[in-house]
Each structure stands twice: as C-alpha cells, then as structure tokens.
Amino acid sequence: MRYSKLLIPTLKESPADAEVISHKLMVRAGMIRQMAAGIYSILPMGLRVLRKVEQIIREEMNKIEGQEVFLPSIQPAELWAESGRWDFYGKELLRFKDRNNREFCYGPTHEEVITDIVRREVKSYRQLPIILYQIQTKFRDEVRPRFGIMRGREFTMKDAYSFHTTEESTHETYSSMSSAYSKIFKRCGLDFKMVEADSGTIGGNFSHEFVVLANSGEDCIGFCDSCDYASNLEKAATKTLSTNIKSPLLEELKEVTTPNKKSIEQVTQFLQVSPKKLIKTIVFETDQGLVAGLVRGDRQINPIKLKNLIDCEWLIPASEELITKTTGLPCGYLGPVEIKLKIFADKEIPLMSNSITGSNKVGIHLTGVQFKRDLNVEKVGDIRNANEGDPCPKCDPGKFKIKRGIEVGHIFILGKKYSESMQALYLDAQGKEKPIIMGCYGIGVGRTAAAAIEQNHDEKGIIWPPSIAPFQAIILPVNFSDDAVNSAAKEIYKSLWELGVETLLDDRSERLGVKFKDAELLGIPLQIVVGPKNLGEGKIEIKLRKNNESQLILFPEEISHIPSILSKL
RNA sequence: CGGGGCGUGGCGCAGCCUGGCUAGCGCACCUGCUUUGGGAGUAGGGGGUCGGAGGUUCGAAUCCUCUCGCCCCGACCA
Numbered sequence: 001m002r003y004s005k006l007l008i009p010t011l012k013e014s015p016a017d018a019e020v021i022s023h024k025l026m027v028r029a030g031m032i033r034q035m036a037a038g039i040y041s042i043l044p045m046g047l048r049v050l051r052k053v054e055q056i057i058r059e060e061m062n063k064i065e066g067q068e069v070f071l072p073s074i075q076p077a078e079l080w081a082e083s084g085r086w087d088f089y090g091k092e093l094l095r096f097k098d099r100n101n102r103e104f105c106y107g108p109t110h111e112e113v114i115t116d117i118v119r120r121e122v123k124s125y126r127q128l129p130i131i132l133y134q135i136q137t138k139f140r141d142e143v144r145p146r147f148g149i150m151r152g153r154e155f156t157m158k159d160a161y162s163f164h165t166t167e168e169s170t171h172e173t174y175s176s177m178s179s180a181y182s183k184i185f186k187r188c189g190l191d192f193k194m195v196e197a198d199s200g201t202i203g204g205n206f207s208h209e210f211v212v213l214a215n216s217g218e219d220c221i222g223f224c225d226s227c228d229y230a231s232n233l234e235k236a237a238t239k240t241l242s243t244n245i246k247s248p249l250l251e252e253l254k255e256v257t258t259p260n261k262k263s264i265e266q267v268t269q270f271l272q273v274s275p276k277k278l279i280k281t282i283v284f285e286t287d288q289g290l291v292a293g294l295v296r297g298d299r300q301i302n303p304i305k306l307k308n309l310i311d312c313e314w315l316i317p318a319s320e321e322l323i324t325k326t327t328g329l330p331c332g333y334l335g336p337v338e339i340k341l342k343i344f345a346d347k348e349i350p351l352m353s354n355s356i357t358g359s360n361k362v363g364i365h366l367t368g369v370q371f372k373r374d375l376n377v378e379k380v381g382d383i384r385n386a387n388e389g390d391p392c393p394k395c396d397p398g399k400f401k402i403k404r405g406i407e408v409g410h411i412f413i414l415g416k417k418y419s420e421s422m423q424a425l426y427l428d429a430q431g432k433e434k435p436i437i438m439g440c441y442g443i444g445v446g447r448t449a450a451a452a453i454e455q456n457h458d459e460k461g462i463i464w465p466p467s468i469a470p471f472q473a474i475i476l477p478v479n480f481s482d483d484a485v486n487s488a489a490k491e492i493y494k495s496l497w498e499l500g501v502e503t504l505l506d507d508r509s510e511r512l513g514v515k516f517k518d519a520e521l522l523g524i525p526l527q528i529v530v531g532p533k534n535l536g537e538g539k540i541e542i543k544l545r546k547n548n549e550s551q552l553i554l555f556p557e558e559i560s561h562i563p564s565i566l567s568k569l
Numbered sequence: 570c571g572g573g574g575c576g577u578g579g580c581g582c583a584g585c586c587u588g589g590c591u592a593g594c595g596c597a598c599c600u601g602c603u604u605u606g607g608g609a610g611u612a613g614g615g616g617g618u619c620g621g622a623g624g625u626u627c628g629a630a631u632c633c634u635c636u637c638g639c640c641c642c643g644a645c646c647a
Contacts, residue, residue, distance in 0.1 A: 012596065012608075013581050017640050037639065091570095092645080109647090143570075143645065157647055209647095218646090303644080317644065410647060444647030479605050513607035531606055541606090 001471070003506040007044050010518050020216045022453035023148030025462050029522050038145025038153030045522065046149075048470035049449050050156060054135050056187045056467065057158045057443060060180040064173075066131040066160055071113045073137055077103035079112040082422050088313075094141045106139040111418050111440060114161045118436065119424035125165045128426060128436065129173060133160035135445065149446040150406065151218070156445040164437040165428065170413055174206070177441050181210050181409050184443065188452055189465025190408070195221045196231035197410065198304050207412035210443075211405035212451040221405050222386050226398035233402065234304045236386040237393035240347050251354045251368030253337070258365045262332025264297045267365060271356065274298075279349060279357045279369065281334045283323050283341065286312040290326055293383055294336055294345040294375075296352065300385040309344055309381040333358040335366055342378045345371075350380060406451045407444075414438040453523075462523025463545050466569045471504040473562065474524040476515045478531030480507055488555060489530045492540065495559045501566065520545065525569055526562070530555075544569070 007030070014024040017034075026032045031046030042050060058068065077095070080086035085093075086105075094106040107113065114132060122128065135158045145153045160177070164170040178194060185192045190212050197209040209232055211221050223230035231237070261270045268275045278297030283290055284306065291310060295301045307315040327334065327341075335358030336343050355369040369375070392398030418424065419435040428434055449468065456463045466472055473496060477489040489505060496503040504524065506515045512529075519527050529541040534552060542562070543550035546569065553561060 009579085009597095011580060016575085016581070019641075034639090090645095138647080140646075144641095144643090146641080151646080155647070159647085407647065442647050447647055476606095481605085509605085511605050511607080511609060513605095513609085515607085517608050529606075533606070 004508050020147045022450040045470045052468040060184045064176045066133045075107045092140050108140040115418045115422045125428050129164045129169050131162045150450040158443040160441040162439040170437045198235045210409035213405045214454040217404040217406040222402050224392035224398035227395035229394040238386050239391045239393045254367045259363045279355045283318040284315050285318040286315045288312050292341045292343045295384045302385045306383045345377045345380045346384045408448045409443040411441040461521035464523040466525045471502045473526040474504040474519045475528045
C-alpha cells in the first residue's frame with residue numbers, strides 16, 4: 001500500500017474530548033472518527049487492526065471446533081419476550097418498530113437468536129455438543145458511553161454459544177474456551193488475567209473474565225500475592241478473621257447527640273472513634289422493596305454481592321428522596337435498630353460489639369449497639385468489597401492486591417436459563433426430551449485493540465504488537481524524488497510483500513521528520529529507512545518502533561532477513 | 570438518570586464578562602519557487618449561517634429564553 005493513496009488522517013493534536021490514551025491515539029492515528037456518542041466510523045488503519053484481532057479469534061475458535069455463523073442484528077420483540085428479557089433489559093435495549101408497527105430491537109447480545117436456531121435445528125443428543133460463534137456489531141444504549149471505542153454503544157463483539165447434554169460436557173467446553181481465550185489474548189500481545197466474575201444480567205453461575213491490566217481500566221480486580229486466586233472485585237470473596245479478643249463488656253444502648261454529623265467521617269471525628277466501631281446502613285431499592293445493607297464503617301458495600309445475598313432480580317441504591325419518603329428521615333441518621341426494613345448484614349457485623357449506628361432520629365446516634373441483642377437481621381453474608389491487603393480467601397499467608405483492568409472477554413455457563421424459557425429441547429438416548437445446557441462466551445474486538453494500545457504506547461504514539469499491527473513494516477524514503485532512493489524503496493516494497501510482510505510505502509513528498517512522526521504515531525513495528533548516504537554503501541537502515549534500536553543491513557541481499565527480525569519481536 | 574463543563578473553518582484554541590467596521594491565531598489544505606537523514610522556508614490562496622430557534626437592541630459570536638449535541642464525575646457491561 002502506498003501511503004499517499006491511503007486515508008490515514010493523522011492529527012498532531014489530541015481531540016479535546018478524548019480522555020484515555022487509547023482514545024486519543026486512535027483518533028490521532030486516523031483509525032477512528034466519532035459520529036455520535038459512543039458511535040464511531042472505523043477508518044482503514046483501524047479496520048486493519050480490528051481484522052487482525054478478528055482473525056486471531058477466528059483461528060482459535062475454529063481450533064476448538066467452533067463454527068462461524070452470522071446472526072441478524074435486528075431481532076423481533078417476540079423472541080425477547082420468550083426469554084423474559086424484553087421487559088427486563090431496560091433502556092439499554094434499543095427498541096423500534098418496522099412499517100407494520102411490529103416491535104424489534106437491535107441486538108445487544110444474541111442468546112435469544114441462537115437459542116431459537118438451535119431449538120429448531122438441533123433435535124438429538126447425537127448433534128451435541130456444538131459451538132457456534134459470530135463476529136457481529138452489537139448495540140447497547142449505554143447510560144454513559146466513553147473512552148472512544150473502548151466503551152461504545154455500537155461495537156464489534158465475538159460471541160460464542162455452546163450447547164450440551166451434560167454438565168461435564170459443558171465444563172469441558174468451558175475449559176477449552178478459557179484456554180482458547182488465553183491464547184487469543186496472548187497472541188494479541190496483551191498482559192491479562194483470568195479472574196472469577198459475577199455473571200451479571202445474563203445469568204448463570206460459573207463465570208470468568210479476561211482482564212487486561214491497565215490503569216485506565218474501569219474494572220478492579222483483586223488477586224492473591226501468593227496463590228493463583230484472582231477475581232473481579234465485585235465478586236472477590238472476603239475472609240473474616242475470627243477475633244480472639246475476649247468479648248468485652250457489653251454496653252447498653254445509649255443515645256448521643258450528633259448535630260449535623262451525617263457522614264461516617266463526621267461522626268467518627270465528632271465522637272473520636274475509629275470508623276471500625278460504626279455500622280454503616282445503606283438503603284437499596286429492589287424488586288422486593290426497600291432493604292437495608294449493613295457493613296462496618298470503614299468498608300464499602302458491594303451491591304452485586306448484596307443482590308446475590310437477597311436473591312432479588314434487581315437492586316439500585318435508593319434515592320435520598322425515596323428514603324426520606326419511606327422513613328421520614330434524611331440520609332445520615334438511618335440505623336438498623338428498629339428500622340422497618342429487611343436488614344442484610346455483612347458477616348463482619350456479628351463479630352462487632354458496642355457499635356455505633358444511626359438512631360433513626362435526626363441529630364442522634366446510638367452507641368452500645370449489640371448484634372444479637374439489638375438487631376433483627378434477615379440474613380448475614382459476604383456483602384462488602386474486598387480491600388487491598390485483606391487476607392486471601394483461598395490460601396493462608398496470601399494478601400490481596402488490587403489492580404485496575406479492562407474487561408476484554410467474559411465466559412460463562414448459562415445452564416438451562418434460555419433452553420428452559422425458550423423450550424430448546426433435545427431427545428436423549430432414551431428418547432426423553434431434555435433442556436439443552438448452554439454456555440456463552442464473548443470478546444470485545446474493538447476493546448481488545450484499545451486495550452492493546454493502553455498497554456503498548458509511548459509519548460510518540462502506539463507501539464503495536466506485531467500480530468495486530470495494521471502493517472508490519474513501513475518504508476521511509478528519505479527523499480522520494482531521488483531516483484536511486486525511489487527505485488530502491490519500490491524494490492524493497494515489492495520484495496517484502498513477496499516475503500509475506502505487510503508493508504506500507506511512504507511515498508509522500510514529505511520530509512523525513514514528518515514520515516518518522518507518522519510512522520511512530522501509527523505504531524508500525526518496523527521502520528525501513530532508505531536514504532542516499534547508506535544506499536551509496538549498499539545499505540539500508542532498519543529501526544524498531546519498540547525500542548528505537550536501529551541497524552544497517554545490506555541491500556538488496558539482506559531484505560530476506562526482515563521476516564525473521566519481525567518474528568522475533 | 571442526577572451533578573458539572575463545553576459548542577466559533579478539518580483539528581486545537583482566542584474573542585464573550587464590558588454588544589460596535591470585513592470574526593482572529595496556530596496547525597492542516599491548494600498554487601508557485603527553494604528545501605529534503607527527525608513535524609522546512611517563502612510568496613500567494615480557498616474555506617466559518619460563531620450548534621439551532623426565538624427574543625432584547627439602531628446593532629448580537631457576545632445579553633436573555635428555550636432547544637439540540639458533545640464531554641467529564643457517580644450506579645451498568647464486551
């Protein structure tokens with residue numbers, strides 16, 4: 001490809017609305033342009049990268065006998081009604097009507113469609129297991145799209161679905177899928193972790209995420225510094241150490257005035273106590289009504305764990321307005337003693353004594369609160385976030401570390417959730433009808449590319465891992481109007497393509513500095529500088545983007561060495 | 570959805586508070602000449618309903634009202 005003919009609109013300055021480095025660099029390198037919030041056009045350089053990622057995914061999916069399909073992005077409402085998600089999915093599902101007033105949605109995911117295909121076409125246990133996958137455009141009308149292609153509303157996703165007759169078969173595929181995922185992300189040159197995860201709205205009970213470590217990531221993952229336990233923080237278990245302290249004298253309940261002291265900080269400062277003495281009461285709105293969650297004052301409540309403990313369909317933090325309406329109190333003085341809500345407590349709470357809580361009266365807190373004596377708790381469980389330095393839940397000496405990351409892949413076992421609601425049944429060897437067991441597996445294609453930039457860049461621009469670089473090499477003629485340089489550059493270009501190296505020829509009449517800047521911004525792994533000086537000595541210069549190292553090689557004899565230089569990167 | 574910010578040639582911005590000639594600057598773009606081993610110099614040139622609508626005024630990018638869009642901070646997800 002000749003640079004002068006390609007649409008590579010590079011920018012010297014970052015667009016003002018880009019926040020994270022991958023977004024800035026993708027725009028600057030002319031890979032993407034924004035159309036609307038969370039909706040992007042992918043330009044030639046960007047598409048080349050996405051196609052590389054897709055190809056790697058395809059190869060690994062095919063290796064585990066995945067079969068590629070292409071499902072409709074526009075899906076009828078009836079199908080979603082069958083699974084129950086038409087009502088459940090909320091505003092994130094983009095809905096619209098056709099000319100006949102029939103309701104449709106733009107697919108945010110494809111469980112319904114694939115389950116429909118399989119229930120129609122797969123009837124016998126002999127046809128199972130089967131893995132089907134596609135690489136498709138999804139649309140999720142996110143509350144807050146951001147960070148460019150990393151969290152768009154429209155995005156490309158590889159989604160795979162597997163169908164089984166037994167749990168064992170499901171787990172087998174799950175594990176081959178997880179190793180395929182590991183290979184994919186390794187091949188994309190990413191530093192990632194596979195972590196335990198909550199299965200979210202899709203449901204199921206066995207789930208892992210593939211998280212690329214990056215400070216700009218929106219996810220927090222916790223992992224043990226001594227064993228291999230790693231988990232999304234929203235799921236990460238906490239271990240509660242049993243206290244050996246002799247039970248202290250149990251105080252009686254006492255009211256203390258705490259005028260205008262609402263936050264944990266204010267109260268602890270005012271009463272001169274550690275936040276560990278406080279019990280935090282947080283009210284959530286759920287499909288089962290308002291509930292209160294209790295954690296120690298220095299802890300963060302984890303809504304996902306709470307949701308699982310309550311076993312409710314949905315849960316959101318209650319608005320102050322709603323709280324006031326229900327309890328007659330402003331936030332800040334709520335307490336678990338004699339409150340008229342169902343109470344769910346973290347497992348640390350029963351170990352506390354002589355605690356301090358809100359009193360459900362304005363300006364007053366209670367001291368001497370005892371779990372057994374004073375609280376009427378519905379259920380106790382793990383509902384707090386794990387913290388850095390917490391003991392590992394899996395091993396003894398281990399301590400928890402927390403890092404930020406970008407979720408690029410997610411695998412989970414769905415079980416019979418969709419096959420039961422949508423009647424996807426097969427006949428077993430005895431001729432008995434049974435629901436199919438399912439698994440589902442996703443990879444964000446664009447997000448993977450963005451994550452690769454987050455991990456591989458410097459102040460000059462992107463440093464693509466060669467496997468997903470838009471081009472592997474770029475020829476930079478020092479002066480393209482010099483005949484010797486011109487013809488040498490063309491010869492190198494031709495030879496490299498013949499050797500299977502995807503090469504870009506910068507045939508623009510720009511000065512060398514400009515070409516360097518663009519090559520660096522674009523992140524092409526190998527630069528080949530062709531100039532009259534070196535050419536006079538029968539040499540050309542090759543330079544690595546990664547570390548700026550350069551060497552002279554003989555021209556034309558050593559052009560054939562270039563593929564092996566690339567493969568060592 | 571709540572809170573904050575911003576909309577001025579393709580990109581980055583100034584001008585707005587305190588209304589006043591033809592709306593500026595840098596980069597990019599086009600033409601000529603020179604230049605060509607790290608974002609060239611020079612001389613010309615093209616391109617803007619100042620997000621939109623309404624209002625105030627002799628006069629609006631500037632003031633007022635409404636509206637649309639985008640970005641950032643919090644609950645969701647590949």
